[in-house]
Amino acid sequence: MNIRLGLRGQLLAVLALLVLLVLAVAFALWRGEESNRRQVIAHSNAAMLALAKDNLQRRGEQLAGQFAKSVAVPMASADVARIAVVTRATLHQPDVEYVIVYDQQGRILDDGGDGSHVGQPMVDPLADAALAASALKLQWTDNLLDVSAPVLGDGRRLGGVRVGLVNNKPSAAQARILAPLNVHLHEASAQHRRWLAIALAGLLLTSALAVYVLERRILAPIRALAHTMEEREPDQEKAVVIDTARADEIGDLFRAFSRMSAGVARHDREIRRMAYTDPLTGLSNRLAFREALDDRLLTLHANSGELALLFIDLDDFKRVNDTLGHEVGDDVLSQLSVRVRVALESHGAKGSEIARFGGDEFIVLFLGDDIRATSARLAEALIEEIQRPLVLQGKQVFLGASVGITLFPFDASNAGQLLKNADIAMYQAKVAGKNCYRFYSRAMDQAVERRVQLEQELRGAWERGELTVLYQPIFHLTDGRITGAEALLRWQHPRLGMVPPSVFIEVAEQSGLIEVLGRHVLETACHDAAQWSQAAGAKPFVSVNISPRQLRSGELPDVVGHSLKTSGLLPQQLHLELTETAVLSDEAQASALLSRVRATGVKVWLDDFGTGFSGLSHLRRVPVDGVKIDRSFVADVLRDPDDLALTTAIIAMAHSLGITVVAEGIETEGQYAILRERGCDQGQGFWLGRPMSADDLARKFQDAPIS
Template identity: 70%
Template sequence: MRLPFRLGLRGELLWLVAGVMLVVVGLFSALWLHTRRSNEDARQLSAGAVRELAREGLLSRGQTLSSQLADAATNPLYYLDLAKLGELARATLRQPDVVYVIIHDAQGQVLHDGSGDIPAFGQPMSDPMAYEALQAEGPHGQWSEMLLDVASPIRIGGERIGGVRVGLSRENATRREVEVLGPLQARLQAASNEHLAWILTLLAAMFGIAGIALWLLQRRIVQPITELAEAAGRIEQGRYTEVTLHSERQDEIGELVRGFTRMSEAVARHDRDIRRMAYTDSLTGLSNRLAFREALDDRLLTLQASSGELALLFVDLDDFKRVNDTLGHEAGDEVLGQLSVRIRLAVERLGGQGAEIARFGGDEFIVLFLADDIRASSGRLAEALIEEVQRPLILHGRQVFLGASVGITLFPFDAASAGQLLKNADIAMYQAKVAGKGCYRFYSKAMDQAVERRVQLEEELRGAWERGELSLHYQPIYRLADGRPMGAEALCRWEHPRLGVVPPSVFIEVAEQSGLIEALGRHVLVQACQDAATWKQPGMEPPFVSVNISPRQLRSGDLPDVVASALQATGVAPQQLHLELTETAVLGDEAQASALLSRLRATGVKVWLDDFGTGFSGLSHLRRVPVDGVKIDRSFVADVLRDPDDLALTSAIIAMAHSLGITVVAEGIEAEGQYAVLRERGCDQGQGFWLGRPMPANDMRRAFRDASGQ
């Protein structure tokens, strides 16, 4: 039968020594316990004897005082001479340890207690000891926790005419008891400590001898054998560089060590050539996917045994496809080569000893990183990698700007297997993409649920337009000067049969990330143009419809053709169509965006910048990007009545845009005061809940018809 584990020579020696020492410790412990028990018995016997002597002494003294007082008080009590009784009581009270004196008659009524005014005179004794004191036939003592009460009767001719009670404090007796027992207990404790010191000294000596013996066996026999076994394991795993055996010994073990070393060097030479071809990425010189996976598996085995930690950083380049599409694949390869060097240098600069870097495929890199404070260190590394990637690249005499999104997962906190760690890092990287790119995110279990929900939502979104679940609502846009409706913004709504109303902020993001936004954008554009074709305002120019264009639609490059096809199919005049793009979408590639927008404006279509003021552009970009209007972001409009800075910035945008001949639209007007301020500042148009909420196409059509009849 094979044992489930191998004890090993070191373990056997440890067990043997541990067994012997356990027996020795047991014997010494028994001896020590016996000594302590004997000392405790002696202490208890001595304490009992001293305590009994103290009690007997105090009782004898109390009986003497009580008897003497009873004899002296006989005649004064018979003649009820209170003055004499008081004198006798006070004389007794002055005796050491006497707490109280009570002289009473035969019925137990107090006659004197040694005080001046005798407040208890004539009152029966009612304390717990009174009954036995009245029944005493001779000197009788009663004990309480702090007192001794001694009662003696007073008789004349055999007839009891009263009695006396003397109360003595036990405090001095207790103190004397402690004084007597103190030196005895100190001597017993000293003897006990001396015995313990000898026992501990002997135990320490035996442990020292056992430790020296174990150390010698470990150093001379066990350690060399263990090193050989570990070296054999490293050779088996292909970790030849970690085999560093060396020995100056001239015995059999020394010869064995030197033989192992020669064998390891020979095997390593042959293995290096093979691994160089099989495990290196030819483009960047980094490890490839296969090499990294093996390195990760090996590192996890080591860390699981030593309870170590590591971080896995998944680095994905943002918008790398644009480099291949615009500059060619050779330029893309050169970009990957330059960035791989930057990534390697960043890892080395931040203390990446023992780190592994690999090109995982395409524009993806992965870093295995070890550090003490693994979470904080990996966060700093991710920031450094993003910063390195964002620095401009010089390619064929022109600057190329890229970004990177980084996902981080930690071992052993997030997962214990290589496959799960890689999956977690990929999920975290995706969350960094969703967060806006150019950032990093740590993996959390909530991300799994988010990815699952996103995948489910993406599946449901496919075909949602064809199933009639998606529809358009329109929010009217008014001219602020006279309050007349000028047009409306098309807003996509999703009414799912099971999930209910899905917010646009949720499904638009899914559509953008999955690529469904291009097909959805075409449907929205065509439907909006069809609805706008039915909008009429007699005596006025036809109302316009504004449609939001996603950054992905803009990057595709075929937006002018898609718009022209929608206009032709619906018969809407180009002047009735306004396209809304965000600042960040336009400025991501300003040159390409300017060319596309110029083509669109040449057909008569209007172009507006949405959420103006929230990006990184600045007003100066309005001179270089051909737009017809800007929409002031609702965050500025919300605070124009409270924040002077927002009011000043809004006024500056209006003035600058008007100087360039650009229309200004304010979003999010939700109060009459906001409307009044914006109209006063010369804002051209506005929209918001105070002016009108989003409505279906038929309601929007009636709203335009009713407005024309006013």
């Protein structure tokens, strides 16, 4: 019967031998070296300590006793000179650190020094015990021994002496005692070294055997296998044939690699495609584009040349997903990726790269001469291609694109900074009105930094008292009677002065601060409006702007209810203003939330009406009580017949639906007159009244006549 000792058995056998040998060596070292070391240290320390202490005590007793007898007669006769002679003689004895002669009250008579302490009391920690002792007194502090002895004369105590001895080095007797220990330690160490040498020799021999076995039976075959696999080309489709006659695990491994090579050849290209390709559009993904950009930059650094990055972001793409669904949105992205490729080919952009960066973002790497002019033409072509209508589910859909452009080597020299610059330029194209392109400039970095700084300073501005709520009065146009006011947030910055709302409201909206600020404004406006009243007890209203973020959060009904409850304001006195785009971003949710709010008695107005995508037809589906004609129409109502016609149509259509119409931005008497003539219900603007504080508005309500 043949027993197969496989690779695992061989390894286990060698490892077991090594472990047993290491344990044996460790045990021998521990039992020998550690035991001897502890014994030597213990014996040496004990002998040294006992001998040194015993010798020092005996010497201290003898020296202090002799010292006390020697100064007894001089102390009795007050012979200061003789006391000094005896003191100095004692001080010069070996191991003596100090000597003190003192009287019955503990005053120093002599200490062998320059006399500066004579007559002063002893104040060291050992003094009290020495003064109180009636016989020899020994006190230890570390390596110092203090021995005190009373001085007697004529049958009475005259004072005392103290001798301080230090034990700095072992005596000859101590050295003789330690000599046998040193011999013993040396012999033990030699014996241990011999044993260690024998153990290490055995360990080395065993290790050598283990290395030989590992090298011959494991490492050499594995290296041969690795070398064979390295010779295989990455895109080689033919499997590598590996043959072996071994009957152990290494043989099994070789045969497994032979089978796997066929699968590796087949899957390599597919794995790379999945890792570097966007599955929706078939374009390169972010990872593949970054590698391509790095390679191009290395080449350009070496050979010089120019490069442009175009960062493309679709305008209002979210509207497609929200209204038509995400599957249609994916179809849009697929069609637009084809259009971008077509635009590149039509401009002869050889060697260009295009990638989907994520979401609705695409990025193009473009090489060429006169790079600024050619990239501008390419951006225009891309925008034109994207603007062409898309047919989705039998309907035409129109989209635009904002394009940011950055140039190498003019704007940056590394990939990370170029991508950042292109993103910044794209954002500036959005700010400029969308559906256009912008080149990166260093001023854009400053603008981004200013925006970040403004966001940081806006945080906490309410708590610091920099933000205030002002109110612009709203009037009936038929009789000129004040009927309510719009709450307006203003920021008085300590360094920048009055920051325009168009600046900081956008920052608050993008950073999410608008939700907190909006809640503060709503609560403040409700509290202030609850204090307003007109003659005969009429209750004016206050209108508060609600941001799209506040509407999307879904908490608007609860926030409004809390503000009304804490302020005591009647629901019919509160009007909420929302823009068309805020409502239409998710019309179903907006309708549900606004219906809950209106059910409590709060009124809802559409602000900036006429500037969105909705048209008048949405007034039938969104529960609103009023619309505010945008100031852009009111500004040209006297000069532009089209604006006048549109304004008149809005008023007529809203009235047919039972909706109140408010005009904002009335700045001249002519605008006021024509809006009143066309039947506009209410209006506001600088000609009628500028924003003011809550107290000033309260007085204006009291002074207003009642028709």
